[in-house]
Amino acid sequence: MGSRESSFMSTIFFFLLLFSLGCKCIASELHLHATQTAVLKVDASPQLARQIPDTLFGIFFEEINHAGAGGIWAELVSNRGFEAGGPHTPSNIDPWSIIGDDSSIFVATDRTSCFSRNTVALRMEVLCDNCPAGGVGIYNPGFWGMNIEDGKTYNLVMYVKSPETVELTVSLTSSDGSQNLASTTIPVSGVSNWTKLEQKLVAQGTNRTSRLQITTNKKGVVWFDQVSLMPADTYKGHGFRTELISMMLDLKPRFLRFPGGCFVEGEWLRNAFRWRESIGPWEERPGHFGDVWHYWTDDGLGYYEFLQLSEDLGAAPIWVFNNGISHNDEVDTAAIAPFVKDVLDSLEFARGSADSTWGSVRAAMGHPEPFPVKYVAIGNEDCGKKFYRGNYLKFYNAIREAYPDIQMISNCDASSSPLDHPADLYDFHVYTDSKTLFSMKNTFDRSSRNGPKAFVSEYAVWRSDAGRGSLLASLAEAAFLTGLEKNSDVVQMASYAPLFVNNNDQTWNPDAIVFNSWQQYGTPSYWMQTLFGESSGAIFHPVTITSSYSGSLAASAITWQDSENSFLRIINFGSDPVSLTISATGLQARVNALGSTATVLTSSNVMDENSFSNPNKQSRCKSRLFLTLSPHSILRLPSPNSWQRCEAATQAHGYDLSLSLSLSLSFSSLERFPPASSLPAPAPAPSPASLAAGSAASSPTAPAAPPHRLALPPKASPP
Numbered sequence: 001m002g003s004r005e006s007s008f009m010s011t012i013f014f015f016l017l018l019f020s021l022g023c024k025c026i027a028s029e030l031h032l033h034a035t036q037t038a039v040l041k042v043d044a045s046p047q048l049a050r051q052i053p054d055t056l057f058g059i060f061f062e063e064i065n066h067a068g069a070g071g072i073w074a075e076l077v078s079n080r081g082f083e084a085g086g087p088h089t090p091s092n093i094d095p096w097s098i099i100g101d102d103s104s105i106f107v108a109t110d111r112t113s114c115f116s117r118n119t120v121a122l123r124m125e126v127l128c129d130n131c132p133a134g135g136v137g138i139y140n141p142g143f144w145g146m147n148i149e150d151g152k153t154y155n156l157v158m159y160v161k162s163p164e165t166v167e168l169t170v171s172l173t174s175s176d177g178s179q180n181l182a183s184t185t186i187p188v189s190g191v192s193n194w195t196k197l198e199q200k201l202v203a204q205g206t207n208r209t210s211r212l213q214i215t216t217n218k219k220g221v222v223w224f225d226q227v228s229l230m231p232a233d234t235y236k237g238h239g240f241r242t243e244l245i246s247m248m249l250d251l252k253p254r255f256l257r258f259p260g261g262c263f264v265e266g267e268w269l270r271n272a273f274r275w276r277e278s279i280g281p282w283e284e285r286p287g288h289f290g291d292v293w294h295y296w297t298d299d300g301l302g303y304y305e306f307l308q309l310s311e312d313l314g315a316a317p318i319w320v321f322n323n324g325i326s327h328n329d330e331v332d333t334a335a336i337a338p339f340v341k342d343v344l345d346s347l348e349f350a351r352g353s354a355d356s357t358w359g360s361v362r363a364a365m366g367h368p369e370p371f372p373v374k375y376v377a378i379g380n381e382d383c384g385k386k387f388y389r390g391n392y393l394k395f396y397n398a399i400r401e402a403y404p405d406i407q408m409i410s411n412c413d414a415s416s417s418p419l420d421h422p423a424d425l426y427d428f429h430v431y432t433d434s435k436t437l438f439s440m441k442n443t444f445d446r447s448s449r450n451g452p453k454a455f456v457s458e459y460a461v462w463r464s465d466a467g468r469g470s471l472l473a474s475l476a477e478a479a480f481l482t483g484l485e486k487n488s489d490v491v492q493m494a495s496y497a498p499l500f501v502n503n504n505d506q507t508w509n510p511d512a513i514v515f516n517s518w519q520q521y522g523t524p525s526y527w528m529q530t531l532f533g534e535s536s537g538a539i540f541h542p543v544t545i546t547s548s549y550s551g552s553l554a555a556s557a558i559t560w561q562d563s564e565n566s567f568l569r570i571i572n573f574g575s576d577p578v579s580l581t582i583s584a585t586g587l588q589a590r591v592n593a594l595g596s597t598a599t600v601l602t603s604s605n606v607m608d609e610n611s612f613s614n615p616n617k618q619s620r621c622k623s624r625l626f627l628t629l630s631p632h633s634i635l636r637l638p639s640p641n642s643w644q645r646c647e648a649a650t651q652a653h654g655y656d657l658s659l660s661l662s663l664s665l666s667f668s669s670l671e672r673f674p675p676a677s678s679l680p681a682p683a684p685a686p687s688p689a690s691l692a693a694g695s696a697a698s699s700p701t702a703p704a705a706p707p708h709r710l711a712l713p714p715k716a717s718p719p
């Protein structure tokens with residue numbers, strides 16, 4: 001810690017999650033009319049500093065809201081193997097449909113596929129001798145339309161069988177077929193065997209709601225199966241939608257909990273996620289109907305891909321497996337052994353050497369090196385179930401014996417009383433209103449310091465306080481996170497839930513990232529989480545807030561190891577403006593205030609939401625921390641570009657960020673000014689006399705740095 005201390009707070013980032021009064025606010029009014037005062041003290045002394053676990057903040061990814069299928073998994077064809085309608089034929093081929101009418105074409109599923117685990121295929125009989133211009137055939141609209149972009153390449157793979165020679169035209173078109181974006185004709189020689197066809201399609205235009213067409217003019221019969229269209233450009237070539245992965249990366253996730261949630265359990269065990277069915281060549285995967293969230297997935301995003309995703313994110317994989325319990329049925333502990341064996345196999349798949357039975361399957365899929373699975377969750381939200389404890393212990397003992405280093409997560413809450421079974425961690429889920437979650441920042445204050453650590457794997461404000469992702473929700477969640485940081489000696493991990501929603505299928509609301517086939521935006525809860533990205537593995541410093549208004553305020557302070565930077569987060573959950581005084585004790589270096597920045601998450605109304613058309617109504621805005629040597633005055637520096645953007649965004653909805661940062665400089669801890677050339681010149685420039693006044697040093701032996709005073713803008717009136 002010693003060397004770290006010397007750099008403490010050389011730069012401070014203030015993350016202010018605030019409510020504002022709206023467009024009538026002006027800085028001087030904010031400052032002068034602050035109706036509340038607060039003193040925030042950071043104790044940076046080494047003896048009170050504590051390392052936050054490396055794993056504190058991560059991601060919970062659930063296959064919910066089409067987060068995976070039609071989401072981060074870039075496959076554009078929905079129901080590519082015609083299995084979604086079930087094994088009984090004829091079956092519903094939705095969302096496939098026909099081009100032509102019943103006098104020209106007849107399509108029906110049968111069970112003639114060459115793939116033994118997904119036997120349904122589509123038989124297409126062309127009836128017309130003189131087919132309409134453009135031919136007849138089938139089309140797939142993807143997941144509410146395919147995003148086809150000009151100049152981009154799309155890889156088509158399909159399995160075809162045709163007893164007679166035929167020419168198939170494959171095209172990417174607009175949703176009604178009128179606009180042709182890419183087209184090619186593929187000759188299929190008449191054979192009785194299935195043939196794999198591969199074709200690259202390069203788009204000659206952009207259409208966000210395109211479809212894939214397969215047509216012909218030739219009378220006869222053709223079978224189709226496993227029709228896939230993938231963009232050539234996916235994250236690291238691993239099949240993930242790049243822009244959504246980018247939003248995940250911006251959260252700096254240290255773990256990835258997957259693949260659910262309730263998705264893991266199923267309403268019925270027969271519909272639960274089964275890792276074994278989700279690995280190997282994609283064509284051979286049977287897919288399954290997720291009966292909790294009510295949609296089919298081809299399981300292109302399978303167990304292997306989740307492990308790959310963890311690696312690509314630099315996040316520790318946390319495999320939540322089914323423990324023989326669904327929402328409506330359970331496996332008796334007396335019969336759980338095959339399920340235990342199944343999970344051990346899954347761990348061998350992830351961790352075994354490339355010549356082990358299951359490790360070799362992983363290696364054949366392209367990953368000879370093991371995936372470092374160090375955490376598993378034994379079920380999801382099943383603590384109260386009849387066979388939970390019995391089943392849990394069977395899994396626990398078998399895994400402990402085979403993989404002593406794997407940390408196991410129980411579904412039973414140990415935050416207020418001890419568990420009656422062994423566990424390394426326990427799962428803690430909370431969905432509640434904003435006031436309750438705000439107050440829950442103290443939840444783990446009282447938890448036992450011995451025993452398993454908490455994994456807050458699902459938290460969110462929901463229902464009326466959340467709308468579809470409100471500023472109000474994010475403020476309470478931020479306060480909750482400061483409490484988790486404070487208690488990170490007993491809270492090891494935390495993740496918001498759910499992460500993603502395709503806005504065409506919002507089964508669960510709210511969610512952190514909203515997307516459709518081509519757009520995405522973060523809700524305030526998403527942006528809030530980006531403000532906590534550096535916490536994992538950082539050094540925590542205790543803060544105290546002294547104010548008659550402290551019931552509406554929350555804060556945390558950290559420094560992190562690889563830089564000289566510090567973060568101070570301050571949340572004003574209340575509706576009053578607050579004049580805030582910040583001071584720090586234990587500083588062993590000076591505050592480089594001119595190198596500091598403030599990031600503010602706010603809006604003019606607490607229920608404001610972002611949207612596709614206004615994705616940054618509330619997003620974080622970054623600016624230099626403005627200083628003035630005149631108490632209670634406002635100083636605005638010449639604007640770097642980021643500042644201009646920030647200001648434009650905030651002023652667009654009636655809030656001038658610069659005014660919120662009216663900082664009265666009455667502190668004297670400025671010592672290291674960056675070279676003048678590296679900074680925009682302040683306007684008005686501080687006078688030499690006042691700079692000199694600001695240069696008194698704090699040092700290991702020096703008294704506490706004199707305080708910064710900051711006017712926090714008030715909260716908007718609820719609608």
Ligand code: AHR
Binds near residue numbers: 262
């Ligand atoms: O996050 C949505 C759901 O909430 C999860 O599937 C489940 O674990 C919880 O009930």
